[in-house]
Amino acid sequence: MKLRPLHDRIVVKRVAEEAKTAGGLFIPDSAKEKPARGKVIAVGEGKRDSDGKRIALDVKKDDEVLFGKYAGTELKLDGEEHIVLREEEILAVIEK
Numbered sequence: 001m002k003l004r005p006l007h008d009r010i011v012v013k014r015v016a017e018e019a020k021t022a023g024g025l026f027i028p029d030s031a032k033e034k035p036a037r038g039k040v041i042a043v044g045e046g047k048r049d050s051d052g053k054r055i056a057l058d059v060k061k062d063d064e065v066l067f068g069k070y071a072g073t074e075l076k077l078d079g080e081e082h083i084v085l086r087e088e089e090i091l092a093v094i095e096k
Helices: none
Strands: 009-014 037-043 064-067 073-077 080-086 090-094
Touching: 009 064
Parallel strands: none
Antiparallel strands: 009 037, 009 080, 037 064, 064 090, 073 080
């Protein structure tokens, strides 16, 4: 399914966290928190300013981002969990 977010919204797919701690212990699924890190799947065109011009977003498709624990709206697409966020809900872009 193709999804095109509107305005300053961004679709993010959560990136799975490591199931093992640095000390080598495995963390059961029931004890894990949902990751606050994801990969950008789709980006809207941006908001409009008072003159009607588009304000481009700072993130782009395939960026890896950090977002707040309770940010966005969760939804399922093709059986996979995604989150729709506004640009201001993204805390940082992870640069490699």
